[in-house]
Amino acid sequence: MRILVLSLKGGVGKTTTAVHIAALLAARGSTLLIDADPAGGAHGWATRGEMPFAVADADSAKPKRFEHVVVDTRAQPKAKTLDEFSRKADLLIVPTAPSELSLETLPRLRDDLEDLPFKVLVTLGPPAPSRDAERALERLEALGLPHFAGVIRRYSAFEKAVQLGVLVRDVRDPRAAAAWGDYEAIGAELL
Ligand SMILES: Nc1ncnc2c1ncn2[C@@H]1O[C@H](COP(=O)(O)OP(=O)(O)OP(=O)(O)O)[C@@H](O)[C@H]1O
Ligand SMILES: [Mg+2]
Numbered sequence: 001m002r003i004l005v006l007s008l009k010g011g012v013g014k015t016t017t018a019v020h021i022a023a024l025l026a027a028r029g030s031t032l033l034i035d036a037d038p039a040g041g042a043h044g045w046a047t048r049g050e051m052p053f054a055v056a057d058a059d060s061a062k063p064k065r066f067e068h069v070v071v072d073t074r075a076q077p078k079a080k081t082l083d084e085f086s087r088k089a090d091l092l093i094v095p096t097a098p099s100e101l102s103l104e105t106l107p108r109l110r111d112d113l114e115d116l117p118f119k120v121l122v123t124l125g126p127p128a129p130s131r132d133a134e135r136a137l138e139r140l141e142a143l144g145l146p147h148f149a150g151v152i153r154r155y156s157a158f159e160k161a162v163q164l165g166v167l168v169r170d171v172r173d174p175r176a177a178a179a180w181g182d183y184e185a186i187g188a189e190l191l
Contacts, residue, residue: 001067001090001190002063002069002071002088002089002090002091003021003089003090003091003190004086005017005093005095006077006092006094007075007094007096007102008076009075009096009101010076011075011097012075012097012123013097013152014095015041015042016152016158017152017183018033018071018072019042019045019046019051019167020168020183021070021093021183022051022068023051023053023167024186024187024190025068025187026051026052026053028067028191030053030067031053031069032056032066033055033056033070034056034058034061034069034071034085035055035057035072036057036071036074037072042055043055043057045161048164048165049165049166058071058081058084071089086113087116089117090117092117094118094119094120094121095122095123096120096122096136097122098122098125103136106143110145119146120140120145120148121148121151121152121186122137122140122152124154125152125154126154134151148186149189150185150186152179152183155176155179156175157173157176157179158179168183
């Protein structure tokens with residue numbers, strides 16, 4: 001499977017999504033995470049600790065050797081990056097926060113993506129009893145945007161995972177299993 005993670009808005013969980021989707025795919029076959037963001041967030045995260053997948057920068061990546069490839073991009077990816085990776089992708093995952101500023105970029109992105117297969121993923125959903133994530137799903141429905149049924153909630157365990165260079169399931173935190181479970185549910189929708 002070839003997956004590209006992208007968004008126009010920054011800080012919406014692209015890198016977090018790319019790392020965890022790569023880990024889920026790695027359970028099924030050899031997986032490469034390509035960090036196509038010059039800021040190198042995914043690369044740093046994945047090399048601080050141990051990950052079940054390989055990681056490479058866009059220039060040095062040898063994707064043909066891997067069964068699964070996940071590409072993390074910078075916000076508003078350059079046309080060159082899109083050209084290079086989007087046509088080869090089976091799916092483009094577009095993370096969005098439930099905020100209006102993030103949601104309102106999506107119709108524009110859909111126009112840019114034309115006929116490419118994409119699915120929006122609501123991330124950073126505030127904890128219950130907030131219904132912001134559910135409301136975001138309703139907005140996506142109203143906009144006619146394809147989306148995952150599940151959402152990723154906001155858990156501080158994700159921040160700890162970045163610091164430690166591990167997956168969220170390996171963080172010592174009472175909510176770590178719930179946070180990992182959110183991505184597992186997305187993985188189940190994917191496979
Ligand atoms: N579900 C979540 N719960 C809590 N914090 C999260 C969650 N997802 C991401 N974060 C945190 O939010 C910040 C932005 O996430 P991330 O780096 O994954 O977004 P991004 O879209 O890749 O950002 P950029 O556009 O800068 O590359 C990070 O500090 C990350 O640890
Ligand atoms: Mg990022």
